[in-house]
Amino acid sequence: MSANQFDLVVLGAGPGGYQAALRGAQLGLHVACVEREPALGGTCLRIGCIPSKALLESSEKFAEARHALARHGIQTGPVELDLPAMLRHKDAVVAALTKGVEALFKKNRVTRFTGHARLAGPGRVVVENGAGATELTARHILIATGSKPAALPGVACDGERIGTSTEALSYPEVPKHLVVIGAGYIGLELGSVWRRLGAKVTVLEFLPRILPGMDGELAAEAQKLLTRQGLEFRLGARVTGATLTPGGCRVEIEGAEPVECDRVLVAVGRVPNTENLGLETVGLAPDEKGRIPVDEHFATRAPGIYAIGDVIGGPMLAHKAGEEGVACVERLVTGYGHVDYQTIPGVCYTEPEIASVGRTEEQLQAEQIAYRKGVFPFLANGRARSLGQTEGRVKVLADARTDRVLGVHILGPRAGELIAEAAAAMAFGASSEDLARVCHAHPTLAEALKEAALAVDGRALHI
Ligand code: NAD
Numbered sequence: 001m002s003a004n005q006f007d008l009v010v011l012g013a014g015p016g017g018y019q020a021a022l023r024g025a026q027l028g029l030h031v032a033c034v035e036r037e038p039a040l041g042g043t044c045l046r047i048g049c050i051p052s053k054a055l056l057e058s059s060e061k062f063a064e065a066r067h068a069l070a071r072h073g074i075q076t077g078p079v080e081l082d083l084p085a086m087l088r089h090k091d092a093v094v095a096a097l098t099k100g101v102e103a104l105f106k107k108n109r110v111t112r113f114t115g116h117a118r119l120a121g122p123g124r125v126v127v128e129n130g131a132g133a134t135e136l137t138a139r140h141i142l143i144a145t146g147s148k149p150a151a152l153p154g155v156a157c158d159g160e161r162i163g164t165s166t167e168a169l170s171y172p173e174v175p176k177h178l179v180v181i182g183a184g185y186i187g188l189e190l191g192s193v194w195r196r197l198g199a200k201v202t203v204l205e206f207l208p209r210i211l212p213g214m215d216g217e218l219a220a221e222a223q224k225l226l227t228r229q230g231l232e233f234r235l236g237a238r239v240t241g242a243t244l245t246p247g248g249c250r251v252e253i254e255g256a257e258p259v260e261c262d263r264v265l266v267a268v269g270r271v272p273n274t275e276n277l278g279l280e281t282v283g284l285a286p287d288e289k290g291r292i293p294v295d296e297h298f299a300t301r302a303p304g305i306y307a308i309g310d311v312i313g314g315p316m317l318a319h320k321a322g323e324e325g326v327a328c329v330e331r332l333v334t335g336y337g338h339v340d341y342q343t344i345p346g347v348c349y350t351e352p353e354i355a356s357v358g359r360t361e362e363q364l365q366a367e368q369i370a371y372r373k374g375v376f377p378f379l380a381n382g383r384a385r386s387l388g389q390t391e392g393r394v395k396v397l398a399d400a401r402t403d404r405v406l407g408v409h410i411l412g413p414r415a416g417e418l419i420a421e422a423a424a425a426m427a428f429g430a431s432s433e434d435l436a437r438v439c440h441a442h443p444t445l446a447e448a449l450k451e452a453a454l455a456v457d458g459r460a461l462h463i
Helices: 015-026 042-047 048-067 083-107 185-196 216-228 318-334 361-366 382-387 415-427 432-437 447-456
Strands: 003-011 031-035 112-114 116-119 124-129 132-145 145-151 177-180 200-205 231-235 239-245 248-253 258-259 263-266 271-272 305-307 346-348 353-358 371-378 394-401 404-414
Touching: 003 015, 003 216, 003 318, 015 031, 015 042, 015 318, 031 132, 031 361, 042 048, 042 083, 042 248, 048 083, 048 185, 112 124, 124 177, 132 177, 132 318, 177 185, 177 258, 177 346, 185 200, 185 263, 200 258, 216 353, 216 361, 239 415, 248 263, 248 305, 258 447, 271 305, 346 415, 353 415, 361 371, 361 404, 371 447, 382 447, 394 432, 394 447, 404 415, 404 447, 432 447
Parallel strands: 003 031, 003 132, 031 112, 132 305, 177 200, 177 263, 200 231
Antiparallel strands: 116 124, 124 132, 145 271, 239 248, 248 258, 346 353, 353 404, 371 394, 394 404
């Protein structure tokens, strides 16, 4: 093989692309991965999940030191924010993890190219960077180029005062008044960070609820808890524009007075990165939402060209992209690869966290599936009491006829960790009785899941 001839060329080194590249190499393929950013890891590692979680952890510790340690009998002096140090910690976490992907590429002999990748006909990819263009050839090409923040008409992002999550991960000072457009994952997570650090935060949401798609009952409870933390919600508020003013920014809302603030975070969803990919050179075109159409094995209509992650349909989640990348490559090599779309968890890392897997009550009702519901509050859980984090509850939804678990929804401490047990149980087709009969260590937060499973049959012991 010539230096630039590969079995598999992956476009994009986000969680979907880099894991596909690693799995391909494990399976014996000669793999290249093209990434235009100097750091590997994609949006998730560089400017998404990881830096936001670093800031969420740090700001939570700050809020805890200020407001929650005293009830554990810990007196502190005045607690002060060192924002530059907090941002440096976040940057160090990102640097360590992106370097980690680099090391994994080296260990697995994945060849990395830096530059913008473009298809140039069947089996051909051109990589362009400041130094010129390099042509690669491959038996299989996998498009994993991810997504970017969606723009809002009338909102002129200046990359500073009016910006996206990328800017909101690095504000150099705590905003006095931050307006967040969109009460989805990003709006609530980054809104929480800056609220905890002292900003007034107003969340403007077009829909009559927060977190569309999540369980409605838990989303409403989460809204109450976040409001208590100081986030101000204006639901049914459709933003029609945002502009810079001499003193800051003005956000226009349909049918209401504009809001003045000093920073705006636009978090109204994401759109696939399918521009300038050379799709036309292989006879492909994105659909009306910019997504690349694929079949159930991630194959596009162009032979040898596949796509996974945010550039295709489904939830725009790093772990969903990773599963798809691995399944796609496994199928290419072994003839078998599978993603269980019924058990992909979703987590919003507010305090408390909100986590979900499977179907919501709203979905079950819309599909006219008869279900039984078991709920258990963290207030009645010993570990939650010791932590001093008793807000929220676990909800288990099971098929009324077969008892198979159809959905689990958790609002509460470490819900993002707890949901893994529910996802594993559902992947094995567990019934609520199965979950209820698993011995859970005492005292743990996970006991709340066992109790909620018992509650499906009216047998919860501690409520
Ligand atoms: P989202 O789709 O979760 O939420 C966007 C919100 O903006 C919606 O509630 C929508 O109704 C609202 N909106 C749209 N137009 C509006 C307008 N004109 N005025 C007011 N509100 C408006 O999108 P997001 O929060 O930007 O997140 C983008 C993607 O990133 C999502 O697909 C999400 O899955 C992913 N993400 C996941 C996590 C996580 O898993 N923890 C964290 C961050 C982002």
